Amino acid sequence: MQRDQFYQLLKNYVEGNCTDQEKAIIEQWYELLDQENFQVPDEDEMNATEMRLWSKIQERNQVKEHNRITAPKQPKVVPMFTRLAAAAVVIGIVVFSFFLFRNSDPNEQAITLLTNDDYIKKSNATTADIKISLEDGSEVTLSPQSTLTYPRHFDNAMREVYLDGEAFFLVTKNSKQPFFVYCQNIVTRVVGTSFSVKKEPDGEVEVEVATGIVSVYERGKKFLEKPIDNTSGVVLTANQKVTYYSANKHFITSLVDNPTPFTEGLLADSSKYANYFTFQDAPLSVVLNKLEEVYKIKFIIENENVMNCPFTGNIQEEDLYTKLEFICAATKSSYEIQGTQIIFRGSGCN
Amino acid sequence: MDYKLLADKSLVEFLCNSDPLAYEEIYTRYWRQVYLAAFKKVGSKEIAEELTQDLFCSIWEKREKSTIDNLGGYLNRAIRYQVIDFIRSQLTKEKYSTHIKTTEEESMYINGEHATIAKELSDAIQAAVAQLPEKSRQIFILSRFEHKSIREIASIVGLSDKAVEYHMTKCLKAMRVYLKDYMPILFLITLL
Numbered sequence: 001m002q003r004d005q006f007y008q009l010l011k012n013y014v015e016g017n018c019t020d021q022e023k024a025i026i027e028q029w030y031e032l033l034d035q036e037n038f039q040v041p042d043e044d045e046m047n048a049t050e051m052r053l054w055s056k057i058q059e060r061n062q063v064k065e066h067n068r069i070t071a072p073k074q075p076k077v078v079p080m081f082t083r084l085a086a087a088a089v090v091i092g093i094v095v096f097s098f099f100l101f102r103n104s105d106p107n108e109q110a111i112t113l114l115t116n117d118d119y120i121k122k123s124n125a126t127t128a129d130i131k132i133s134l135e136d137g138s139e140v141t142l143s144p145q146s147t148l149t150y151p152r153h154f155d156n157a158m159r160e161v162y163l164d165g166e167a168f169f170l171v172t173k174n175s176k177q178p179f180f181v182y183c184q185n186i187v188t189r190v191v192g193t194s195f196s197v198k199k200e201p202d203g204e205v206e207v208e209v210a211t212g213i214v215s216v217y218e219r220g221k222k223f224l225e226k227p228i229d230n231t232s233g234v235v236l237t238a239n240q241k242v243t244y245y246s247a248n249k250h251f252i253t254s255l256v257d258n259p260t261p262f263t264e265g266l267l268a269d270s271s272k273y274a275n276y277f278t279f280q281d282a283p284l285s286v287v288l289n290k291l292e293e294v295y296k297i298k299f300i301i302e303n304e305n306v307m308n309c310p311f312t313g314n315i316q317e318e319d320l321y322t323k324l325e326f327i328c329a330a331t332k333s334s335y336e337i338q339g340t341q342i343i344f345r346g347s348g349c350n
Numbered sequence: 351m352d353y354k355l356l357a358d359k360s361l362v363e364f365l366c367n368s369d370p371l372a373y374e375e376i377y378t379r380y381w382r383q384v385y386l387a388a389f390k391k392v393g394s395k396e397i398a399e400e401l402t403q404d405l406f407c408s409i410w411e412k413r414e415k416s417t418i419d420n421l422g423g424y425l426n427r428a429i430r431y432q433v434i435d436f437i438r439s440q441l442t443k444e445k446y447s448t449h450i451k452t453t454e455e456e457s458m459y460i461n462g463e464h465a466t467i468a469k470e471l472s473d474a475i476q477a478a479v480a481q482l483p484e485k486s487r488q489i490f491i492l493s494r495f496e497h498k499s500i501r502e503i504a505s506i507v508g509l510s511d512k513a514v515e516y517h518m519t520k521c522l523k524a525m526r527v528y529l530k531d532y533m534p535i536l537f538l539i540t541l542l
Contacts, residue, residue, distance in 0.1 A: 032494065
């Protein structure tokens, strides 16, 4: 048996240049290749393999797609001189437009650089936020010193945008076409909601949710409806935020700095909300229920006795944390934010 | 829309339109079959993973031009090609590998040689099968060349599933020894 001939035979097979007879022989030989001590790995191992393999596949596909976006129809190697020249031109445009558009509408100060025919890249070189409307009706508020890259036309199956810096997204609902924000190596996936994404200079990424449900996970990881641990991603709801630490690849969830109240659909007559948080000897349970309802935040009560404490006062206008300060002072209790929940501590009232 | 409920045909259609969820569902549905098929042949989890990865990446890459008719069948064929191509690449790494000239004259000669090598391989397989004890041979042929399941074979030959499996293991081991010239070195490690 000649190895090189066998090699050539296999090569022909793979390339589809075999006669039918040769093909049949190779397939017969292939059938004999099974390892005699072959055993299917156990379920746990298979599940782990499934996840690991999927993230590798995603990563490879993304690298490919990314190359398609950033270097389309262009030779990969650009001589240094050309690059410097190009950079000089861009700087020139930035400086020039700054003087040109100084007094005009801030939206026009954003510089639109066309990366190629399919993508639009907008950089906010101004000192104020700018609004960008996407073709699906979604709106992006782009912070200064930030860049958003998005396709001229969204794909049928997904809406994908790329962010460098900080932006607030108000996404129109379309469950058939989920919306993805890629920021560094973090993916934020939504169906229709509003939230902000911010890249910190030290590489951390922060996602804050204003309304709706948002999934955040690492690029290349599999999207899970219910993530299993704090390395596989998180699902956030209103008033929650997550910080991704790139150093240890962990997601830490917490509450946004100033939670927003949700009053829509709460009362038939919205004018009644005006004294929703005015209490007269109300038990703490009533007060906390209203807070949970309006801020969509879960309270954990350490000692049920505290729920009978009476509370009197008008805390309508205060923000959530000031409201809590007042409540704690009146009921001799304290609160602590733990993750996305608030722990309420107190020994109770007589 | 629940992709789990979609038929393979629809998944392939969605895949052509670059639907990542359809792609993911195809992976979820078929990765196991593909991975195990490769693992069974190459005997290395790492290599099986690599080959599976290559296959699924190429499906995504070629998604727009995809003409897959029967998804399961397509993937089975595709992983077979991947494995055979891998074996081929292993052959070049072995010391036997020699430079193959491809001038016209040479390739005519090589094509002539192919017929011989294919025949040689076929003969070797026949001879290997022939040296098996009769019961084993019958079981082996039913399994490998007629693609019957263990259960089917058990009922044909009137043995328990366990006994059939035992025969199969024996046969495979014997075949590997007999056909060792056609097995890449990697595959032979288990024999040493």
